[in-house]
Amino acid sequence: MSSRILGWDTSFRRGFLVAAEMADGQSPSHSVIHAQILEVDQRQHSEGLLLGISRALEELRWKLPELSAIAVGIGPGSFTGIRIGLTTARTLGQMLGIPILVISSLELLENAYRHQHDADSGAVVVCTEACMGEVYCRVSLAADENAHEFVIKIAQLGDYLKQELKLSQAKTVNWVVSEALLAHSGIQPLLEESRGDRIGVGQLKNIPAALARLAGREFFNNKAVAPLEAHPVYLRASDAELKLRARTAAL
Numbered sequence: 001m002s003s004r005i006l007g008w009d010t011s012f013r014r015g016f017l018v019a020a021e022m023a024d025g026q027s028p029s030h031s032v033i034h035a036q037i038l039e040v041d042q043r044q045h046s047e048g049l050l051l052g053i054s055r056a057l058e059e060l061r062w063k064l065p066e067l068s069a070i071a072v073g074i075g076p077g078s079f080t081g082i083r084i085g086l087t088t089a090r091t092l093g094q095m096l097g098i099p100i101l102v103i104s105s106l107e108l109l110e111n112a113y114r115h116q117h118d119a120d121s122g123a124v125v126v127c128t129e130a131c132m133g134e135v136y137c138r139v140s141l142a143a144d145e146n147a148h149e150f151v152i153k154i155a156q157l158g159d160y161l162k163q164e165l166k167l168s169q170a171k172t173v174n175w176v177v178s179e180a181l182l183a184h185s186g187i188q189p190l191l192e193e194s195r196g197d198r199i200g201v202g203q204l205k206n207i208p209a210a211l212a213r214l215a216g217r218e219f220f221n222n223k224a225v226a227p228l229e230a231h232p233v234y235l236r237a238s239d240a241e242l243k244l245r246a247r248t249a250a251l
Contacts, residue, residue, distance in 0.1 A: 113197075
């Protein structure tokens with residue numbers, strides 16, 4: 001017997017969709033049988049995601065009622081992308097009466113890096129742009145250990161990593177950074193100080209496989225939630241909300 005899971009993440013500039021068949025049992029073994037990159041503009045994530053789901057089901061000859069769960073990246077990342085991905089997951093979950101497996105979008109990148117480079121140990125910093133001079137970050141000292149996810153001004157990142165998270169004490173610090181940040185003047189000094197890898201998100205070869213691994217972990221650890229209990233992780237207010245606060249404060 002096996003369980004069929006469909007998962008996606010639309011938190012980034014590119015979307016990712018995966019179909020995986022999970023062998024029923026005690027271990028989170030899985031087989032990725034369909035994976036695709038949703039090469040669409042974020043404004044088209046809704047159409048691209050629905051088309052991707054339709055194509056995956058048609059290729060695999062799966063029917064929606066055969067799904068055991070849906071996995072979805074809940075951010076942080078694009079507000080529009082997260083909303084589209086999560087709304088689609090909630091809607092299908094409620095319609096089919098199946099649970100949702102919620103996945104941190106930053107942990108997705110960390111997991112892809114660690115498996116690609118066989119790096120269970122060593123600190124990993126995942127960093128993606130959050131606009132307005134801020135970055136979304138995830139810091140973990142080793143695989144499967146407690147991680148910190150936060151949003152912070154780029155100018156404050158170095159001090160926060162050293163003083164609050166004591167990252168300077170780690171022997172090796174590996175960075176996974178979005179391409180927009182690789183050449184950023186505020187990030188480059190931190191990368192140059194690092195004794196580990198400096199990897200662009202675009203260099204991660206198989207993010208869909210990482211999505212399947214994390215979905216399998218959550219599924220076999222019984223961490224699925226009801227559709228309406230799946231909530232986004234934004235870490236910061238939307239630009240519209242920040243503008244509204246600014247106008248309100250000026251009154």
